[in-house]
Amino acid sequence: MSLHDFYLQSRQSATHQVWTFSDLQQSDPDLAEQCLTIAVEDMKEIGADFTHLWYLGDATEGSNPDHTRRMTDMQVKLLGSLNIPLRFVMGNHDLDPTRGLPPGSTPVLPATPVLPAYEAFRKVPGWKTTETPMDIAFTEILGETLVVFLSDHVSPDCRWFATQQGICGEFPEEYSHELKVYQQLRKKMADWPGPVVIAGHYAFPGGARGTQEGGLPERLLPLPESVKLVLHGHAHIGDLKWGKKDTYQRVSWVDWHQIPQANISSLDRRRGSQTRSSVLHLQPDGTLALFFRDHEDARWSDALFTDATAPRSRSGISAAFHKERNALQGTDLERWQQQHDG
Numbered sequence: 001m002s003l004h005d006f007y008l009q010s011r012q013s014a015t016h017q018v019w020t021f022s023d024l025q026q027s028d029p030d031l032a033e034q035c036l037t038i039a040v041e042d043m044k045e046i047g048a049d050f051t052h053l054w055y056l057g058d059a060t061e062g063s064n065p066d067h068t069r070r071m072t073d074m075q076v077k078l079l080g081s082l083n084i085p086l087r088f089v090m091g092n093h094d095l096d097p098t099r100g101l102p103p104g105s106t107p108v109l110p111a112t113p114v115l116p117a118y119e120a121f122r123k124v125p126g127w128k129t130t131e132t133p134m135d136i137a138f139t140e141i142l143g144e145t146l147v148v149f150l151s152d153h154v155s156p157d158c159r160w161f162a163t164q165q166g167i168c169g170e171f172p173e174e175y176s177h178e179l180k181v182y183q184q185l186r187k188k189m190a191d192w193p194g195p196v197v198i199a200g201h202y203a204f205p206g207g208a209r210g211t212q213e214g215g216l217p218e219r220l221l222p223l224p225e226s227v228k229l230v231l232h233g234h235a236h237i238g239d240l241k242w243g244k245k246d247t248y249q250r251v252s253w254v255d256w257h258q259i260p261q262a263n264i265s266s267l268d269r270r271r272g273s274q275t276r277s278s279v280l281h282l283q284p285d286g287t288l289a290l291f292f293r294d295h296e297d298a299r300w301s302d303a304l305f306t307d308a309t310a311p312r313s314r315s316g317i318s319a320a321f322h323k324e325r326n327a328l329q330g331t332d333l334e335r336w337q338q339q340h341d342g
Contacts, residue, residue, distance in 0.1 A: 021277035022056035022233025023266030057091025057201035059117035150200030165215035182219035190224035195308035208235035230261035238273025
């Protein structure tokens with residue numbers, strides 16, 4: 001049975017079919033249009049009946065206003081032709097146009113679209129992103145699954161930027177989201193009675209180009225057991241310069257967790273070695289089926305199947321053993337847990 005056969009079988013029973021992609025970026029709009037056209041036409045060819053599109057950041061690159069305008073107009077036209085709801089989070093390159101602005105400016109005004117992808121996409125009927133550019137996340141419910149979309153964000157006056165998993169800008173000490181904001185989001189995930197999927201631009205620790213110690217995503221760690229899958233971009237598959245030893249890593253596990261995380265990027269075939277994306281199927285039995293697509297070859301390259309039903313149990317004997325041994329003392333997991341205890 002071929003991987004394509006598995007895909008067709010999964011598609012027949014899926015309750016939701018999501019095309020997930022990221023990192024078109026590029027400062028060359030012509031090449032970007034070529035890459036996105038290849039991906040869109042390939043997806044049309046396989047006859048996919050998508051219910052949603054998830055765009056995990058880096059829709060543009062650089063600050064050239066002509067280039068970013070052409071990039072966003074082209075993407076609205078091509079992706080809008082599919083007539084499918086799109087969900088978008090910002091990545092590091094989506095904030096490129098704000099970096100040269102002086103503190104005290106107002107980048108979020110619609111009349112001054114210096115966040116070109118954010119401003120363009122949020123105006124399309126049926127498309128959604130964070131309510132404001134300074135929000136860390138937004139959520140959506142698909143059946144029994146809670147989807148948490150994590151986004152890069154920026155202050156309304158450009159005094160700080162939350163990007164590349166850290167806080168930068170001239171006044172990082174004024175970052176407005178205290179730990180409690182992340183704790184509230186983590187509690188929402190923990191309290192959700194069904195499975196949770198996290199979709200954002202970056203991997204957590206353990207993934208390709210994942211969070212480094214002290215990075216903002218660490219404020220959500222340890223992730224609740226309700227989280228069953230993490231999807232991320234940023235780590236262009238085949239990008240030897242930045243990916244190094246993990247350059248072809250598609251699936252990893254969050255450090256100290258049973259949670260798989262998948263690198264779905266990139267549409268950009270300049271840094272990546274091919275135009276790539278993935279398709280996520282939510283199955284009625286709780287299975288999450290993720291298929292990785294190489295668009296230039298028009299073939300599925302890999303697949304991940306994971307059970308998103310009830311949390312796994314741990315025997316009382318095992319729990320008592322670890323408690324008595326205090327086996328996690330001094331580890332990252334202990335450090336992460338301390339920020340949510342008490």
